[in-house]
Amino acid sequence: MNQNQFLLDSGFWGWLYKILTPVEWLMTQIMKVVHDFFVILGMNPVGVSWVLSIIVLVLVVHACILPIFYKQMLSMRKMQALQPKMQKIQNKYKGKTDQASKEALSREMMKLYQDNDANPAGSCLPMLIQGPVFMCMFYVLSAIPYIARGKRATLGAFDVETAKQFSESKVLGLVNTTSTFGNGDLTAKIIIVVFVALMCGCMFFMQWINMKKNMNPATMQGQAATMQKTMLWIFPIMYIFSGITMPFAVLVYWLTNNVCNLLRTFWQMRVFPTPGSPAADAKEIRDHEKENARRAKAGQPSLEDEALEKAKVEAQQKETQGYQRQQPQRKNKNKNKKK
Amino acid sequence: MNGMAGMMVRGVRWYQRTFSAHRAVPCCRYYPSCSNYAIQAVARFGALRGGLLAVLRLLRCRPWSRGGIDDVPRRFSVFYRFRWSKAHEEPRLTPLPTDEWGNPLP
Numbered sequence: 392m393n394q395n396q397f398l399l400d401s402g403f404w405g406w407l408y409k410i411l412t413p414v415e416w417l418m419t420q421i422m423k424v425v426h427d428f429f430v431i432l433g434m435n436p437v438g439v440s441w442v443l444s445i446i447v448l449v450l451v452v453h454a455c456i457l458p459i460f461y462k463q464m465l466s467m468r469k470m471q472a473l474q475p476k477m478q479k480i481q482n483k484y485k486g487k488t489d490q491a492s493k494e495a496l497s498r499e500m501m502k503l504y505q506d507n508d509a510n511p512a513g514s515c516l517p518m519l520i521q522g523p524v525f526m527c528m529f530y531v532l533s534a535i536p537y538i539a540r541g542k543r544a545t546l547g548a549f550d551v552e553t554a555k556q557f558s559e560s561k562v563l564g565l566v567n568t569t570s571t572f573g574n575g576d577l578t579a580k581i582i583i584v585v586f587v588a589l590m591c592g593c594m595f596f597m598q599w600i601n602m603k604k605n606m607n608p609a610t611m612q613g614q615a616a617t618m619q620k621t622m623l624w625i626f627p628i629m630y631i632f633s634g635i636t637m638p639f640a641v642l643v644y645w646l647t648n649n650v651c652n653l654l655r656t657f658w659q660m661r662v663f664p665t666p667g668s669p670a671a672d673a674k675e676i677r678d679h680e681k682e683n684a685r686r687a688k689a690g691q692p693s694l695e696d697e698a699l700e701k702a703k704v705e706a707q708q709k710e711t712q713g714y715q716r717q718q719p720q721r722k723n724k725n726k727n728k729k730k
Numbered sequence: 731m732n733g734m735a736g737m738m739v740r741g742v743r744w745y746q747r748t749f750s751a752h753r754a755v756p757c758c759r760y761y762p763s764c765s766n767y768a769i770q771a772v773a774r775f776g777a778l779r780g781g782l783l784a785v786l787r788l789l790r791c792r793p794w795s796r797g798g799i800d801d802v803p804r805r806f807s808v809f810y811r812f813r814w815s816k817a818h819e820e821p822r823l824t825p826l827p828t829d830e831w832g833n834p835l836p
Contacts, residue, residue, distance in 0.1 A: 494825045498799055501761040502823060505798030 397537040399530055407526075414527045419547030421448055441560040442643055445532075449647040452524055453655070460655065464663035469509035471666055476503055525648075532640040557640075572635035579639070586642045587634035591627040593649035597656050598623050605660050607667035734777035742768050759797025764788055770802040779806055799823075 399408060408415070425447045429440040477500065484496040537543040538554035545551065560567070570579045602619055634642060664670035683693045692700065742765050750765060758764055767787050772780035786808060787800070799821035803810035807817035 491825060495823065497761050498823050498825070501797070501799050502821065505796055505821075508796060 397534060397543045399533060400543065408530050411523055411527050411530070414524065415531050416547040418448060418527055418531055419549050421451055423548035423553065437556050438560050441557050442640075445640060445643050446647050448528075449644055449651060453648075453651045456521070457655070460659070464659065466509050467663060467665075469507060470504075473503060473507055473509060525644075528644050529637065529641050532638055532644070535640075536638075567639065571638050575639075583635065583639060583642060586639070586646055587631060590634060590642070590646050590649055591630050593646070593653050594630060595623065595627045597649070597653045598626070600660070601656055604670040604673075605656075605665050605668050607665055609667065735772045735780065738772050738777055738781065739769050742772075759791055759795060760787070760800045761798070762801070764791060767800070767802060774802055775806050782808065801826075 399405065422441075422444045425444040426436075426440050429443055430436045434440040434443075480496065480499050480503065483499075484492050487493075487496075531546065531549075534543055534546055535549060535554045536558050538545055538549055538551060539558045541551060545554075549557070558567070567575070567579065570576075570583075572580055572583045575583065602623065606619075630645075634645070637645075660670040661674070664674050679694065683695075686693050746765050750763070760767070762770065764784070764787055768780070768784035771783040771787075774780060775783065783802065783806075790800075790811075791797075800811075801819065801822060803817040803819055805817040807815050809815040810817035810819070812818060
């Protein structure tokens with residue numbers, strides 16, 4: 392690898408990263424501030440404090456994206472409330488398979504969503520944002536060794552001194568933040584392999600549990616299912632190939648990111664599961680038990696007892712009044728007769 | 731449709747065939763979906779202007795946007811979403827009548 396020229400600064404990628412400079416600048420500032428804070432707390436300015444600052448940076452990025460996810464989930468909840476109206480529209484076009492009816496159905500559905508401020512789909516933007524953010528992170532962390540050697544202009548908060556501090560940092564005194572699988576020593580190699588394995592494991596587990604627990608089995612059929620199953624393998628394998636070329640600092644970022652994603656998935660499955668999925672069934676049972684516990688505490692009959700009581704009353708009514716349904720009567724029947 | 735527009739449409743169709751056709755959940759806040767919108771826009775206004783409309787549409791697809799019915803305008807304007815625009819059209823619940831090739835009648 393060319394040690395004297397920072398290759399990411401040339402060609403198309405250089406142009407792209409030039410556009411993303413504000414984001415890179417912001418990232419370096421956040422990292423520096425967090426690092427300085429840890430130094431104030433008494434940590435060594437060279438070492439773990441930099442790794443912690445990377446981790447905090449991930450948390451900051453996730454805190455920025457979380458409201459978007461939250462809103463999306465609230466929107467899903469609204470969708471459930473709209474179910475009857477949706478059923479109505481679907482019934483209107485039942486059994487019609489021509490193109491025009493299909494289009495009219497989609498349009499009416501969309502109108503319903505729009506009028507009620509609910510939308511089943513997320514949007515492309517969160518995904519589109521996460522990509523460049525990760526690219527910036529990769530760029531900054533790769534540029535630091537070059538800045539430290541004076542081969543590249545300073546970037547944001549990383550002047551030559553800070554960059555030197557950063558690139559001399561060692562995690563657990565074992566692996567350098569800037570070493571890759573290619574140029575590290577044996578311990579570095581082993582630790583990098585462990586990190587990549589953890590990353591793959593996290594990603595795989597997240598996708599797997601999402602597929603297993605948080606998807607409606609009715610939608611998982613045919614090609615959709617095949618696609619999902621392929622995705623399950625593609626991303627972890629991509630990680631293996633890209634993971635061994637990245638500096639260790641990027642791996643720290645990546646692993647933290649994956650752990651955060653995994654935690655978010657768990658939270659989402661618990662609080663806002665997809666309707667019709669096993670996670671949703673589990674939540675229903677949980678809610679049921681919670682309600683019973685609350686009632687037991689308040690001295691009220693449990694849900695089952697209440698249902699039983701109701702059924703008993705109904706059976707009694709059938710006994711006394713017969714099985715005939717009582718005909719509904721108009722309330723102003725007599726009034727009209729008088730007229 | 732000239733060469734550039736044809737290529738763009740083929741590219742979008744390829745995307746639809748390979749990626750979006752196999753998704754388990756619907757993924758667009760708008761109707762028609764962004765890819766269909768792009769095809770219509772490029773077919774109607776050519777690669778440059780149609781492409782611009784398609785890019786603007788992608789940028790409109792944000793978490794805090796409301797989504798809904800958003801057809802390609804019959805008359806080109808980048809401001810067609812605003813009510814004051816001459817190209818503005820109210821969202822239609824029924825599709826426009828089309829001729830036998832699927833193009834809207836004037």
